[in-house]
Amino acid sequence: METFIRVTEIWIPTRDRTRLELGAGLYGPLEEFEALSRTMQFGYDEGLPGKAWAAGHPVILKGFEGSYFQRTEAAQLAGLTCGIAVPVFAGDFLLAVMVLFCGDDEAHVGAIEVWHNDPAVSHDMSLLDGYYGTAELFEWTSRRVSFRPGTGLPGMVWESGMPVALDDLGDGNRFLREDCAVKVGINRGLGIPVSRNDDQHYVLTFLSALGTPIAHRFEIWTPATDGTALLFDSGHCEASPELAEFYAEAHIGLGEGVLGKAWLSGLPGLSHDLPADPSIAARAALSAGLTEVVALPVIRNGQLKAIVAWYF
Structure with missing residues (x-):
C-alpha cells in the first residue's frame, strides 16, 4: 500500500x-x-x-x-x-x-492542509492552502468552510494548542466535513499546531484515505508531568489498531531513539533504520512491518508540548 x-x-x-x-x-x-x-x-x-x-x-x-x-x-x-x-x-x-x-495519480485520495487565523481580522480559522490529490469535491468544500476554536479538527487543535488525532472521521460530529469526507473515502485525521506565536495561528492537518494513507502509523507522545519521559497520548496504526492498550505502561527516555532525540533537541528527526532504534515505539513499529519514522516536535512559547511521529 x-x-x-x-x-x-x-x-x-x-x-x-x-x-x-x-x-x-x-x-x-x-x-x-x-x-x-x-x-x-x-x-x-x-x-x-x-x-x-x-x-x-x-x-x-x-x-x-x-x-x-x-x-x-x-x-x-x-x-x-x-x-x-x-x-x-x-x-x-x-x-x-x-x-x-x-x-x-488517479488512486490517491487524501489531503494535507494549512489552516490560518489572524486574530486582528477574524474570529475564524480558514484554509490558507491545501493539497488534495484527486479529492476535488472535498477540496471545494474545504475552501468554503471556516472554524471557531474547538469546532472541527482545525478548531480542536487551535483551542487546545496540542496535536489531535481523529481515528474515524465518520463517527460522531467532531469532524464538520464528515459527509464529504466519507464520500471521497477520507477516514482519519491528524492536526498539528505549527504557530510561532500568539499573533498568528496555524494548524497543519493530515487527512488519510483507507487505500492511500498519509502514513501507515501516527503517534502522539507528550512529556510526563515530572519531565522524566515521553508517554503515549494517542494514535492509529493500520496494522495494529490497539495502540493505547499496547503502550499503556510505555515510556521513552530523553534522547532515546528518534522520538527521544527530537524531545532532547527540539529538532525534527527521521530514520530509515528502525532496527537500530532502542525505543519501545521503534520495536512496536517493526512488529507491524514498518521500517521508517519521522518525528516532529510541537513547541509552544519555547516549551516542547508533544512529539508527533509517523511511520512508513
Missing part, C-alpha cells in the same frame, strides 16, 4: 545560519532525486525550504513548473507533484524546515 507522502526532508541552518542544508531525508527508491538534493543549499526566501523560512509558517507548492522550485526536472522524473514545507521555530529562532513531497 503506497502512502500519500513519498519523500521527507529535514533542512537545517548552516553553521553561519545564512543558508539551509540537507540534514536528513527519506527518499525510498528515488536515488537520483536524493543525490541532487544532497548537493543543494537554500538561502532565506529561496526555494521551497527558504520560502517557508521567510514566511514563518507552512507553505504548500502544488505545482513545480514555472515556480520558484529549484528541482523541478528531478521532481517530475521522480513522479513528485507537490511539496509542503513546515518551518520549526523556537520563538524567532529557526531550528529546521521539514519538507514533504507527495505524488499524484
Whole structure:
C-alpha cells in the first residue's frame, strides 16, 4: 500500500545560519532525486525550504513548473507533484524546515492542509492552502468552510494548542466535513499546531484515505508531568489498531531513539533504520512491518508540548 507522502526532508541552518542544508531525508527508491538534493543549499526566501523560512509558517507548492522550485526536472522524473514545507521555530529562532513531497495519480485520495487565523481580522480559522490529490469535491468544500476554536479538527487543535488525532472521521460530529469526507473515502485525521506565536495561528492537518494513507502509523507522545519521559497520548496504526492498550505502561527516555532525540533537541528527526532504534515505539513499529519514522516536535512559547511521529 503506497502512502500519500513519498519523500521527507529535514533542512537545517548552516553553521553561519545564512543558508539551509540537507540534514536528513527519506527518499525510498528515488536515488537520483536524493543525490541532487544532497548537493543543494537554500538561502532565506529561496526555494521551497527558504520560502517557508521567510514566511514563518507552512507553505504548500502544488505545482513545480514555472515556480520558484529549484528541482523541478528531478521532481517530475521522480513522479513528485507537490511539496509542503513546515518551518520549526523556537520563538524567532529557526531550528529546521521539514519538507514533504507527495505524488499524484488517479488512486490517491487524501489531503494535507494549512489552516490560518489572524486574530486582528477574524474570529475564524480558514484554509490558507491545501493539497488534495484527486479529492476535488472535498477540496471545494474545504475552501468554503471556516472554524471557531474547538469546532472541527482545525478548531480542536487551535483551542487546545496540542496535536489531535481523529481515528474515524465518520463517527460522531467532531469532524464538520464528515459527509464529504466519507464520500471521497477520507477516514482519519491528524492536526498539528505549527504557530510561532500568539499573533498568528496555524494548524497543519493530515487527512488519510483507507487505500492511500498519509502514513501507515501516527503517534502522539507528550512529556510526563515530572519531565522524566515521553508517554503515549494517542494514535492509529493500520496494522495494529490497539495502540493505547499496547503502550499503556510505555515510556521513552530523553534522547532515546528518534522520538527521544527530537524531545532532547527540539529538532525534527527521521530514520530509515528502525532496527537500530532502542525505543519501545521503534520495536512496536517493526512488529507491524514498518521500517521508517519521522518525528516532529510541537513547541509552544519555547516549551516542547508533544512529539508527533509517523511511520512508513
